[in-house]
Amino acid sequence: MSPTLREVLETPPYPRVCGTCGKEKLSTEFHIDLRRWDGRNVTCKECSARHSQRLEVRLRARYRDAARKNVSFPNTDY
DSSP: OOOOHHHHHHSOOOEEEOTTTOOEEEGGGEEEOTTSSSSEEEEEHHHHHHHHHHHHHHHHHHHHHHHHSOOOOSOOOO
16 A cells, blocks of 8 residues: 555655666655655656656757758648
8 A cells, every 4th residue: 555645754764776776875865656665766866857857858859850840731821
């Protein structure tokens, strides 16, 4: 059963391993995710931030490339 937010916040910090970088860190260095069995995310905050930055760069490039293409609109009779 998933823990409540109060239970997660009142639990003292404990060591756990990040699923991305494999480093052992304290549980307070992981975002809260109440869907998990211990109430913490699988990846640490640092790896999550790095992933978000890479995703943002990829999305910007995708939209920039789409904007460069010649896009024709079907209804130009306005």
